Amino acid sequence: MANQRRTFSEEFKREAVALVVDHGYSYAAAGRSLGISGNLIGRWTRQLEDYASATFPGKGKRTAEQQRIHELETENRRLRMEKEILKKATVFFAKESS
Numbered sequence: 001m002a003n004q005r006r007t008f009s010e011e012f013k014r015e016a017v018a019l020v021v022d023h024g025y026s027y028a029a030a031g032r033s034l035g036i037s038g039n040l041i042g043r044w045t046r047q048l049e050d051y052a053s054a055t056f057p058g059k060g061k062r063t064a065e066q067q068r069i070h071e072l073e074t075e076n077r078r079l080r081m082e083k084e085i086l087k088k089a090t091v092f093f094a095k096e097s098s
Contacts, residue, residue: 008036013044020045 019030020041031038062070
């Protein structure tokens with residue numbers, strides 16, 4: 001049986017971050033008290049600081065910046081593939097004309 005990924009509500013994440021920010025807990029102590037990794041609370045804290053309005057989008061939702069990066073990476077892969085096809089076609093036609 002495969003391990004299932006645990007999901008946490010936005011409210012839970014905010015309360016976990018509040019333990020560190022408002023109450024002075026360390027990441028590790030807060031994590032132990034909640035039964036999760038202190039590193040996870042650290043990541044949530046950074047997300048809350050960096051993306052206050054769009055924090056914890058979850059379920060595959062991306063911020064506008066992440067969406068733009070995804071689109072550019074997809075376009076980049078497509079262009080690289082087209083370039084490789086053109087290289088192979090050039091070699092093929094060069095052999096044909098010889």
